[in-house]
Amino acid sequence: MSVNDTDFTGHNVLVVGGSSGIGNGIAQAFRARGANVHVWGTRASAADYAGDEGSDLTGIGYTQVDCGSVESILSAxxxxxxxxxxxHSQGAVLYKRQEFQPEGWDKVMAVNVGSVMHISQRFHDALAAAKGNVIVISSIGAFRATMGNPAYAASKAAAVNLVRALAQAWAADGIRVNGIAPSLVDTKMTKVTMxxxxxxxxxxxxxxxxxFGSVEDMAGVAVFLASPLAAYVCGQTLVVDGxxxx
Structure with missing residues (x-):
């Protein structure tokens, strides 16, 4: 092990859903290690996140992208x-049984699993050119039922198997695909519990x-997965749940 194993100076990092929460912590962790970091978020500009808890876009590029829209993904x-x-740190969850309805189901599935595929495929060539890494943030909800959130549970389970499928398909291109399955981390998405x-x-x-897990806990695992320390880790989703x- 060398200190250089987690030095990302000059590396290009795109964090989808990196404007707040776990994604923002991951974005800042890579920036702190020298990477050029860009994030995709839902608001019109980075300035619209000013003052939000768990959102720090200092030194990071920003683009507004609707991950629930294939057109938005492809045109960004x-x-x-x-x-x-x-x-991939984008995520959606709907409460009060909204996910049992077609509109709610479709929205959550589009963001949590559809966009992971569409964005990954869009940047396949850019990743292959760098012999890069894809990291998908799923959830321990992928491995058990989540009461009242069928789309969330199904989409996260799908994301875990998508990690396996893409890892197998793209390993020959020099792209490693892995995932992280956190438990409860104190972010705006978990306020209903916290x-x-x-x-x-x-x-x-x-x-x-x-x-509870912290944003920093998840960022550390992401840095590990993208580093040479994890050079032989392929197609795995690491459960990070204490x-x-x-």
């Missing part, structure tokens, strides 16, 4: 000619390490 300008790391004391304490009691699913 490419941030780099070659891409060393493509991180902001309710009873739900929060009940969830915490299931974690052997005795704490032991919650044991």
């Amino acid at each position: 300008p490419a941030p780099f000619e070659t891409i060393d790391v493509l991180v 902001d309710h004391e009873h739900r929060r304490e009940r969830a915490l009691a299931k974690i052997p390490l005795g704490r 032991g919650m699913t044991l």
Whole structure:
């Protein structure tokens, strides 16, 4: 192991869904290690995130892209000619049984699994040119039922198998594809649990390490997967949950 194993100076990194939460933490982790980082987000400009908790776009390029729209994905300008790391951290979840309805189901599936395929395929050549990495953020919800969120559970399970399929298909092109399956991390997507004391304490009691995961925990795993330290890791989704699913 060398300090240079996690030096990404001059590398090009695109983080989809990198404007806040886990994706933003990953984007800043790569920037701190010298990478050129660009993120895709949902708002019109980076300035629209100013003051938001868990959102720091300092030193990072930004483009608004609707990941639920194939047209938006294909028409967005490419941030780099070659891409060393493509991180999929886009995500959607709908509550109050909205995912049981066709519109809710279609929206969540389009963002959580459809866009992963369409964006990866769009940048295949740019990744191949750099012998790059694709990292897909899924969820431990991929491996068990999530009450009230059938589209979320199905899409995350699909993302795990998509990681396997793309890894097998693209390994010969020099592209490694892997994933991360976090448990509860305190971000805006998990406020429905984190902001309710009873739900929060009940969830915490299931974690052997005795704490929730942090954005930094997930960023560290992403840096590892993109580094030479993980050069022989291919098609895997690493469960990063503090032991919650044991």
